[in-house]
Amino acid sequence: MHNAQMILEGQRALVTGGAVRIGRAITEALQAEGAEVIVHFQGSEEEANTLSPKTIQADLADPAQCETLMQRASEQFGKIDVLINNAAVFYPTRLADATHELTLKELQINLLAPLALTRGFAQQTQAGKIINLLDRRITGHDTSCVPYMLSKKGLEELTQLSALDLAPGITVNAVAPGAVLPPPDKESDTAWEPAGTTPLKKRPTPADIADAVLYLLKADSITGQTLFIDGGQNLL
Numbered sequence: 001m002h003n004a005q006m007i008l009e010g011q012r013a014l015v016t017g018g019a020v021r022i023g024r025a026i027t028e029a030l031q032a033e034g035a036e037v038i039v040h041f042q043g044s045e046e047e048a049n050t051l052s053p054k055t056i057q058a059d060l061a062d063p064a065q066c067e068t069l070m071q072r073a074s075e076q077f078g079k080i081d082v083l084i085n086n087a088a089v090f091y092p093t094r095l096a097d098a099t100h101e102l103t104l105k106e107l108q109i110n111l112l113a114p115l116a117l118t119r120g121f122a123q124q125t126q127a128g129k130i131i132n133l134l135d136r137r138i139t140g141h142d143t144s145c146v147p148y149m150l151s152k153k154g155l156e157e158l159t160q161l162s163a164l165d166l167a168p169g170i171t172v173n174a175v176a177p178g179a180v181l182p183p184p185d186k187e188s189d190t191a192w193e194p195a196g197t198t199p200l201k202k203r204p205t206p207a208d209i210a211d212a213v214l215y216l217l218k219a220d221s222i223t224g225q226t227l228f229i230d231g232g233q234n235l236l
Helices: 002-006 021-032 045-051 063-077 100-124 146-166 206-218
Strands: 012-015 036-041 055-057 082-085 128-133 170-177 226-229
Touching (some): 063 100, 100 170
Parallel strands (some): 012 036, 012 082
């Protein structure tokens, strides 16, 4: 085990949305392995500062800021070895309401930002690892959130395309969480339950997601893969 842990020791990682929720669990897991984590945040500056002395602010809804984020990070902190595309937004938008504006809003943050960051990552290093955060819904067709579904299925395709394109130096994999945490606006709602039944009868934890991220970061023979951490929900 000791050798596996050495891989992340001293590695520099950028985690988007790394200050709160699942992003926070990933940041803390990387730090526990000895990695140096640059926490990207949009509004959660206070939380970011409590986690790491190295933070960077960017609004991923702004294409221009997405284009420069990786360059800013590497110029400020040095070469980035690991990119975790975690930041995402979710709006329950059905087809009838999926206007150009609302659709682009989710595509920009959930898909186009990771695309820009992946391009930027490959420009500043020849060797490294990228993990994209997906959603177990990608195996189905959830009509309650059309733009979101398009963005996450697109990100799965980007994971595979970039895995091929950036091989052999850079591996690109994905983790698809199930219903881990209630949406931010429902955090105090004790009645919140994940949609649908879960074969394993238990909700995955943020730590479960972080463990999967670490596994893929330490795996040198895996690329273009998606690990579902969802208690089996994707099978239904």
